Amino acid sequence: MAEAIGWIGAVLVIAAVGLSIAGAVGVLRFPDVYTRIHAASITDTGAASLMTLGLLLMAGFSPAAIKLCIVWVFIMLTSPAAAHALAGAAFGSGHRPVLADPRQPSEDEA
Amino acid sequence: MSLLLASPELELVFSALLLTLVAGLVVALLAARSVLTCILLMSAFSLTMALWLMTMDAPDVAFTEASVGAGVSTMILLGAALSSTDVIPSLRPGRLWFPAVACLAAFIGMALIVPDLPVFGDPGSPPSAYVGRLYLEQTPHDIGAPNVVTAVLASYRGFDTLGETTVIFAAGVGVLLLLGGQVRSPDAAPEDVSLRASAGSPVLSVAARLLIPIICLYAFYVLAHGEFGAGGGFQAGVILAAALILHALVFGVRETMKALPVGVVRACAALGVLGYAAVGFLAILNGGRFLDYDALLSPVFEAGLPSSHLAGGHHHWGQRIGILAIETGVMLAVASTMTAIFYAFTGRVSRSDAAGAS
Amino acid sequence: MTLALVLTPYVYGLGFFMMAAGLLIALTSRHLIKRLIGLGVFQTSAGVFYILLSKVSGGTAAIRLEADSPAAEALASRLDAAYIAAHGVDGVVYSNPLPHVLILTAIVVGAATLAVGLAIIVRIRETYGTVDFEEISALEARALRDVREDEA
Structure with missing residues (x-):
């Protein structure tokens, strides 16, 4: 039983790795700062949560599991705040989002 | 597992x-x-x-x-x-x-x-x-701390670490001498807008208010837990300095200087190094050698204390107390030096900005 | 062990490459801050070499475990008994802690000396109005020429 739970944890960790790669591709490919922040924060929160959940299942009930829970709370507290600060700083320094409709010019071009 | x-x-x-x-x-x-x-x-x-x-x-x-x-x-x-300018011009071939x-x-x-x-x-x-293996074998008997890295750092090579701490302190003094640390009162500190991109954002200030006390607490945990797991005075000091820098980034350097005045920071940096050395001299006063923690407690007193963890039949309270004391000194010195350096840079950079603008 | 033989030149080569690259950044960059960053890379890479020497195959962090604890048994389960008997300490194989101690303090000292270098750069910028190495050299050369002309 413990072995099976451990394997579920391993699958979750691999899923987290997949999400991280998706996030990295997004950071490289997306057109402007805000969509890139969006991609990066998916890595920060989604992948990190899956990773800690997977490691929790692999570690079983132990002091390490409690530490993992604390780490998860910290990630949930810090990375959205960091993404918010990043977006705020980008907006403050004059970056405007790239809009989808080419007929509607963005503020940059106006 | x-x-x-x-x-x-x-x-x-x-x-x-x-x-x-x-x-x-x-x-x-x-x-x-x-x-x-x-x-x-x-x-x-x-x-x-x-x-x-x-x-x-x-x-x-x-x-x-x-x-x-x-x-x-x-x-x-x-x-x-x-x-300074951001673009790096290329070198002539x-x-x-x-x-x-x-x-x-x-x-x-x-x-x-x-x-x-x-x-x-x-x-x-x-x-x-050879020598690495010797440390691994002897640590439970000599020091009684599970983390061999801390045992070597703080006890076997405690004198070396005193030198390193002094170097960090000297580097801090060097920065203050170069940048001139005249900023003493919080009111004289320049309000550096450049470091506060999202000033007044409630999300940041709430997150920082939640995080800063926990980061400080974590620094002390790292300090006290250094004998048992990864950690110690150097890491604790840097984490404490990071908490203060976070405070300065979110609330402004002026607020941080109000909470922790420049003079206190400088005094603490010196106090950390002095405290470290004082432990060494205390050992001499008790009849041991410099930084010989076994001499810190008298054998009669130590015999009354319970046997410590991983003792191997030995009492190690002198070592435990000595390591904790010098690690506290290291933490104080590192945290204060890093904070003093940060204060000096933010003060100087915004001052030269103002000079450039006028 | 054959795998380790193949990896040996690769990891040492990477460490030495990072050292040489850090030196190159420190020597050829025109921006003084980038020069300092290059020095930082050089210093960290010297640490890499130390840490590479400290790794023991199948070892664990140098935090003493009780020989019969579950963690120690899990670590021992992937090694053969002869290897543990030859290289382990009380039934557990550890990596060498001594280089860790040396590099740990070196990193913190490195940050402090980096701050001194940056302080010097801040003063240079205030004096010369630039942190471009070639511009500073040109200014210096011009000042030297002026002094010589005054003397002549």
Whole structure:
């Protein structure tokens, strides 16, 4: 039983790795700062949560599991705040989002 | 539990792959043409290096590299780079070839000694087989602390560490002398807008209000837990300084200087080094040698105390108290020095900005 | 062990490459802050070499475990008994802690000395108005020429 739970944890960790790669591709490919922040924060929160959940299942009930829970709370507290600060700083320094409709010019071009 | 452990050879392959990633970041650094990019690459380099150090069984070093390299030195670099030009002009090709040839020669010279170096992971290699092994064998008997790195750092080589702490203090004094630390009262401190991109954002201030006390608490946990797990005075000091820098970033340096005046920070830096040395002299006064923690407590008093963890039939309270005392000194010195350096840079940079603008 | 033989030149080569690259950045960059970053890379890479020497195959972090604890048994389960008997300490194989101690303090000292270098750069910028190495050299050369002309 413990072995099976451990394997579920391993699958979750691999899923987290997949999400991280998706996030990295997004950071490289997306057109402007805000969509890139969006991609990066998916890595920060989604992948990190899956990773800690997977490691929790692999570690079983132990002091390490409690530490993992604390780490998860910290990630949930810090990375959205960091993404918010990043977006705020980008907006403050004059970056405007790239809009989808080419007929509607963005503020940059106006 | 066994799922979390890879086979020894897979471990070596994994760490070689991570080291490739680190080297890749250095290549990116070579090509970077903007100072901001360089600083962020340096930060990423440190963080990846910390991961690699974890695979090399060096959690204490990884901890230090992550908090110093990716945290505090990035902040100091950003603070110093703020008002300089961002674009790095390229060198004239005529000036490039001599350094390039010199570095290539250095690389070839170093590569030539590879055949004589021990095999990667060899347990019988000269560096690992003698003195390192001796420390591992003797620590439970001599010191009684499970973390051998802390035992070597704080007790076996305590004198060495006193020197390192003094160097850090001296570097802090050097920065203050170079940048002139006249900023004494909070009102004289310049309000640096440049460091506060999202000033007044409730999300940041709420997150910071939640985080800063926990970071400080964590620093003390790292300090006290250094004997049992990864951690110690150096890491605790840097984490404490990071909490203060976070406060300065979110609420402004002026607020931080009100909460922790410049004079107090400077006094604490000196106090940390002095406290470390004082433990050494206390041991002399008790009839031992400099930094001999066994002499800190009288044998009669120590016999009355319960036997400590991993004791092997020995009482180690003198060592335990001595290590904790000098680690506290290290934490105080490192945290105060880093904070003083940060204060000096933010004050100076915004002052020269104001001078440039007028 | 053959795998380790293949990896040995690769990991040492990477370490030495990073050292040489850090030196190159420190020597050829025109922006003084990038020069300091290069020095930082050089210093960290010297640490890499130390840490590479400290790794023991199948070892764990140098935090003493009780020989009969579950963690120690899990670590021992992937190694053969002869290897542990030859290289382990009380039934557990550890990596060498001594290089860790040396590099740990070196990293913190490195950050402090980096701050001194940056402070010097801040003063240079205030004096010369630039942190471009070649511009500073040109200014210096011009000042030297002026002094010589005044003397002549």
